[in-house]
Amino acid sequence: MASLILFPAKSVTGTRSETSPPGLLLSGGVGRRRSVFQVGFRNQRSFTVRSALDSLETNVSDMSVNAPNGLFPPEPEHYRGPKLKVAIIGAGLAGMSTAVELLDQGHEVDIYDSRSFIGGKVGSFVDRRGNHIEMGLHVFFGCYNNLFRLMKKVKQVSLVIVVGADKNLLVKDHTHTFVNMGGEIGELDFRFPIGAPLHGISAFLSTNQLKTYDIARNALALALSPVVKALVDPDGALRDIRNLDSISFSDWFLSKGGTRTSIQRMWDPVAYALGFIDCDNISARCMLTIFSLFATKTEASLLRMLKGSPDVYLSGPIRKYIEDKGGRFHLRWGCRQILYDRSQDGEIHVTGLAVSKVNASHFSSFRLD
Numbered sequence: 001m002a003s004l005i006l007f008p009a010k011s012v013t014g015t016r017s018e019t020s021p022p023g024l025l026l027s028g029g030v031g032r033r034r035s036v037f038q039v040g041f042r043n044q045r046s047f048t049v050r051s052a053l054d055s056l057e058t059n060v061s062d063m064s065v066n067a068p069n070g071l072f073p074p075e076p077e078h079y080r081g082p083k084l085k086v087a088i089i090g091a092g093l094a095g096m097s098t099a100v101e102l103l104d105q106g107h108e109v110d111i112y113d114s115r116s117f118i119g120g121k122v123g124s125f126v127d128r129r130g131n132h133i134e135m136g137l138h139v140f141f142g143c144y145n146n147l148f149r150l151m152k153k154v155k156q157v158s159l160v161i162v163v164g165a166d167k168n169l170l171v172k173d174h175t176h177t178f179v180n181m182g183g184e185i186g187e188l189d190f191r192f193p194i195g196a197p198l199h200g201i202s203a204f205l206s207t208n209q210l211k212t213y214d215i216a217r218n219a220l221a222l223a224l225s226p227v228v229k230a231l232v233d234p235d236g237a238l239r240d241i242r243n244l245d246s247i248s249f250s251d252w253f254l255s256k257g258g259t260r261t262s263i264q265r266m267w268d269p270v271a272y273a274l275g276f277i278d279c280d281n282i283s284a285r286c287m288l289t290i291f292s293l294f295a296t297k298t299e300a301s302l303l304r305m306l307k308g309s310p311d312v313y314l315s316g317p318i319r320k321y322i323e324d325k326g327g328r329f330h331l332r333w334g335c336r337q338i339l340y341d342r343s344q345d346g347e348i349h350v351t352g353l354a355v356s357k358v359n360a361s362h363f364s365s366f367r368l369d
């Protein structure tokens with residue numbers, strides 16, 4: 001049986017995001033941030049979550065319709081090659097969604113995570129007193145098609161979860177709230193009788209988060225961006241956006257006439273919410289991909305939240321799906337070393353990895369066949 005090893009994109013050890021207090025999303029003062037893109041529970045003034053039980057709104061719509069090619073790939077075709085024995089390092093969403101796809105294709109999967117609980121940054125666990133401790137409160141944009149597809153799927157073999165886990169989502173009012181220093185509240189209000197792109201244009205033109213001058217300069221920058229092209233040519237727009245990966249959003253935005261005030265009051269909070277970095281560091285590609293989805297799909301900017309802790313409503317159902325299909329979790333097992341050979345021409349070939357129980361002094365090695 002062939003073997004394959006998959007790693008998390010980066011180790012999370014010591015990242016700033018991990019030090020964020022549980023249950024709080026981006027509401028502390030970090031770095032030079034002036035405003036906060038608020039979706040957490042701490043400030044409830046303009047925050048409403050409607051129950052999904054009496055509403056059809058959690059029936060998430062399929063964002064892949066008319067979306068740019070490759071953004072929301074369909075289920076992979078049935079695999080007919082040899083069965084693989086796969087070790088996945090990291091039981092976060094990336095590792096677990098990979099495990100689901102591999103198990104669906106008939107492969108054998110072992111998942112290793114150095115923590116004592118699954119879910120990674122969107123994980124949670126129950127402490128001795130029965131409290132659900134979350135790594136951080138999460139919101140889910142309507143454009144998280146791949147995640148919603150996974151959530152729908154994990155009902156299929158679960159005996160406990162009798163509906164798709166996508167029904168575990170509550171819909172927030174279609175507004176995004178900014179909490180500024182001193183408690184001043186700003187808002188982007190997407191509630192508008194007509195959908196995309198007019199609801200977005202209305203939200204940006206009427207926001208109290210920016211002054212008229214900054215709104216006008218914002219409009220100019222966005223009018224000159226691939227976001228407008230996305231309305232008529234989503235594939236072409238995405239190609240243009242991908243070419244902007246090496247430029248920061250700040251450099252791109254300022255070069256198109258946007259103002260530093262707009263960055264500080266509106267785009268930095270959004271960038272922090274997307275990636276825990278500001279506009280001087282996040283790529284224009286990342287921000288414009290989201291903007292183009294917001295511009296073309298009414299629901300892309302609509303926020304949903306889990307009904308409760310991820311362990312019950314997200315990672316738990318995924319874990320059950322994985323285990324029911326024969327996948328195995330090895331918690332408190334870390335990858336300590338990547339084993340590799342260097343060929344004569346200097347190329348590096350991964351040959352295996354060394355894993356160990358947390359705090360153990362010696363490793364077990366897995367070698368690729």
Ligand SMILES: Cc1cc2nc3c(=O)[nH]c(=O)nc-3n(C[C@H](O)[C@H](O)[C@H](O)COP(=O)(O)OP(=O)(O)OC[C@H]3O[C@@H](n4cnc5c(N)ncnc54)[C@H](O)[C@@H]3O)c2cc1C
Nearest residue numbers: 011017090092093094113114120121122136138139334335
């Ligand atoms: C406080 C907070 C709030 C957030 N809010 C939102 C939000 O509202 N909306 C949103 O879309 N996103 C949000 N995010 C981001 C989101 O949680 C992440 O993008 C997503 O969960 C990343 O999943 P991942 O699987 O790629 O990585 P991770 O979740 O980081 O998973 C990686 C896993 O690999 C394990 N690991 C790493 N190195 C090793 C090793 N050497 N050996 C063994 N295991 C290893 C880690 O323990 C971890 O479990 C938030 C994140 C945080 C921390």
